[in-house]
Amino acid sequence: MILLKRVLTTCGYCGCGCGLYVNIEGDEILGVTPQGGHVVSDGKLCAKGWHGFSFVRSPRRLTKPLIKNNDGTFREASWEEAYKTVKEGFTRAMTGGDNTDAIGVFSSARCTNEENFLMAKLARMSLKTSSIDHCARL
Ligand code: SF4
Structure with a gap:
């Protein structure tokens, strides 16, 4: 059984500030869901909002100077x-x-x-x- 946790947050990719839920299992981000009724985005996201979380687990992230x-x-x-x-x-x-x-x-x-x-x-x-x-x- 998958125990999915949804965390309400604000997309930080641009100044629009669309509302979204980050869907998490354990410490893995599985995806995002737009926040319906949000004052700015009302259930919609652009491509960055939908797919822009992959950097979190990227092996290319810098970890040392x-x-x-x-x-x-x-x-x-x-x-x-x-x-x-x-x-x-x-x-x-x-x-x-x-x-x-x-x-x-x-x-x-x-x-x-x-x-x-x-x-x-x-x-x-x-x-x-x-x-x-x-x-x-x-
Ligand atoms: S979903 Fe797109 S339009 Fe909305 S805040 Fe993120 S980058 Fe900006």
């Missing part, structure tokens, strides 16, 4: 080395009051809206760049 070598290959690194490398790069790039031409930030549709808001704040307030984008623009 990678540093790019000069020849274009990547090597695994410790978190300490990765943070040190990032800090050195930002220190070199931050030359003045406006770093828009030197630093760009790319956020993700797989973050929550709140996480993307914080990324925008980090970019504009701390890194002093307005070069920020997001892959979920429709």
